[in-house]
Amino acid sequence: MSRRARIHEQTRQEIKTVAHRLMAEQGTSALSLGAVARALDITPQAIYHYYANRDELITTLLVDAYHNLAAALAEASQRHPDADYATRLLVTSLAYRAWAVDHPIDFLLMFGNPIPLYSAPVEQTAPAAQRVFVEFLTLLQAAHDAHLLRIDAPPSAIAAWVAPPPHFDTAASQVDPAVAYIAVVSWATIHGLVMLELTNHMQPTLTNLGSIYQHECLRLLASIGLTPSAIS
Template identity: 45%
Template sequence: MKQERRARQHAAIRDEIKDTARAHMARDGAAALSLRAVASEMGLSSAAIYYYYANRDALITALIVDAYRGLGASLRAEGERLAGADVAERLLATMRAYRAWAVAHPAEYALLFGTPIPGYVGPADVTAPEARATLAVFGELFGVAAAQGRLDAGLDRQPVPASIAEHAATWIHDTGQQIPLSVLIATLRCWAIGHGLVGLELDSHLQPIIGDAAALYEHEARALLRGLGVLR
């Protein structure tokens, strides 16, 4: 019982450290994140916080894993909510969920896809599987569209360069993915459009030009899916 209570207390303090770190990131940016500053705000000694996270990089990695899982859970929940709907509607809803999560969690989104943090090198064996699991939500839906004969990535008319096809084939093999090249390209195209628009919106580049960033995102999401043959 004592060990279980101690483990719960340890996990609760780790969660509090992460919550405090997220608040610091939202205020000062991820590059300014400091274990000492987090410890000070929580009333912990500088030495005590290292009992929970070995260093700043370990804390950043934990925040990245949480962010990927939070984003992935949001995408999956939306796809599952519309499990019986047409795949085009499920993809649209999932793309909307991507933007909604980013707008609601701008600091965490920036941690995943923003400017690299000076001095931080994420452990690929920890973060890469989380990133793949998140984007796999789109890949699975495009896979459904492909199985229904409703995905046209244009590769018959304009094949990708051999260097890309070869590298993608190696990546698919090495990661154990079961994904046709057309589905991979569609997923990357979807991510590129979504991420590009969201990034510009979060940095307030779009609003002065078009005003309604949400409406533009919806318009481009639909245009993307029409271009891929999914939305009719």
């Protein structure tokens, strides 16, 4: 990479860093290229050499966030034996919350705070978003193939509830309808807990939220017939 290209990329990274700070301080709705330019002490015109408009910057932040979360989930899962699906699902679920707590601005950008007049370009954000669910889907499908999943809902109900055929543009593209159902409902549970924590709707009624979250993850896994090994 040439010196000019390195400087260009470094400035793009600085712009993203400042954008994160502005969102943390003022909320996502306050994000603008003008505000970023002022924070960096550069002219508003200069910033357009790096991002064509505010929406391109937001999309870049979104895609980065999805990829970073997906990488954290994969790293957590891969620390455990391949066939230990229950434990891998548990640590992946715990990593989901841990990443959200460590990166609340990114997490809420992905799933929470709407940005006025911004519409995410699906062709860019959807593949990145689907990466987040690769570990969950792959592990649940593998557990299902190994006849380890307990599925309480009758096939007729699942057929009525799951849009055929369930398709995910991931390594787990061939997902059984029952697995698709379990995956989405399970994600709704863990994601709901994380979102309520990040938006302070569980506090102060509940404390020790990490412990509560792990308990609920274990309860969720037990409901589908999976018992993880002890984790440190």
